[in-house]
Amino acid sequence: MKTSRLLGPQRGRVALALAAAAALSIHAPAAQPPGPNIGIAVRDITPELPIRLAGYAGRKRPADKRDHALQVQALAMQNPSGERFVFVALDNCEVSHAFMQPVRDRLKETLQLEPGTVAVVSSHTHSAPVLDQTLTDMTQPPPADQERIQHYSRSLQNTLVEVVGAALADCQPATLEHGCGRATFAMNRRVYQGDQVVFGDNPDGPVDWDVPVLQVKGTNGTVRAVLFGYACHGTSVRSGDDWYVVSGEYMAYARQHLETHQPGAMALFLTGMGADADPAPRGRLLDAKRHGLELAGAVIGVLGRPMRPVSGPFKLAYDEIQLPLAPPPTREQLDKDAQSNDAHVRMRAAAYLERLAAGQPLPQSVPLPIAVLRLGDDLTFVLMGGEVVVDYSHRLKRVLAADHPWTIGYAYEVPCYIPSARLIKEGGYETDSSMVYYGFYGPFRGAIENQLIQQFESMVAQLRSHP
Ligand SMILES: [Zn+2]
Structure with a gap:
């Protein structure tokens, strides 16, 4: 960046290419200490059938088919000075605090990992199994289905610990590059009818169409992993026979395309802040596959163009914030x-x-895990638990523009939706009616948006290398 600014824009592509080469070969290694070693691991978490699927209150029976395997993947980072952080990309709707408690305990016990250093990011596919103590008020599985849910949940808790350990054991030197593409299938789903907000397609409503990408290469130049994100519900499938088919939704189809395009590399999806967006069009599995193609195409486009080098070790700030509710x-x-x-x-x-x-x-408030993970001065992951609406993504990208932010929702755990001040004023599903499924009386107080943004600003300021 600095070099290309000195050269000025009039030299065009050659000058920029020279600047990029100079930044790579001379400036970056001299300016920054080595970045983290990176490790990756994957485990199969495909359930036995039949099994109840999470995310919709309207399903009548367990799923009896599957379209492809479900996965849990981990990408571990280890600084030369020893600090560790692990992203876990999970093919599921979400995990609760209660579901994660035994996982957190065992990560601490067996791997000495502190809270905050492992971020399980649920893809929010609505076609994966119901988990124990997670949104069970919504699906109300009959007792006959409980045993299978319990069994699957215990097994997934074990696998989460195992995949984190395996990724840490795989850590080796790597180079990182960042870029951003665009996919346009996320559609704002809040439609205004009189004084009501109802579900529908709102092409005038805000959405976040960014497709952030982080490429991880080994020292021999081969691509080992591709992290990518998008801010949209995993709700392409909404009814009919496809409603009873296990799938990882559009994110998993995108992952499959990417792994075919880049054999030997692992593609990991990190869900963005798009809890008030649904894919459009939506209906059948075919729609999920179509969106997967569009998303993979956006990522492949980014990988094929020059990307920004990301260098230096990571720094992590983690917090559990209390978000106040209206009086009980x-x-x-x-x-x-x-x-x-x-x-x-x-x-x-x-x-x-x-x-x-x-x-x-x-309850007077809802506890929410939040984190900032900063790689050198080149990339800043901003992570929030909960189903986070798009206003947060836009505002965080605006106030942290100079820090190259990458916004992530459904991180760590999901206590409920996290509406913005605008949505709290307007009402509707993300503000009011969803709270019943999460067991809370709401809504949140309108001040939570500023509370969160100020907290993130102060966490990022703490982590900046330069004032
Ligand atoms: Zn949702």
């Missing part, structure tokens, strides 16, 4: 809701009433 419901309201015709409303009220009966306080 009165006892009267809870008693009324406990008689509701809606089973989800009844279950939420019953859980709150149980807390009161046990002398426990009602």
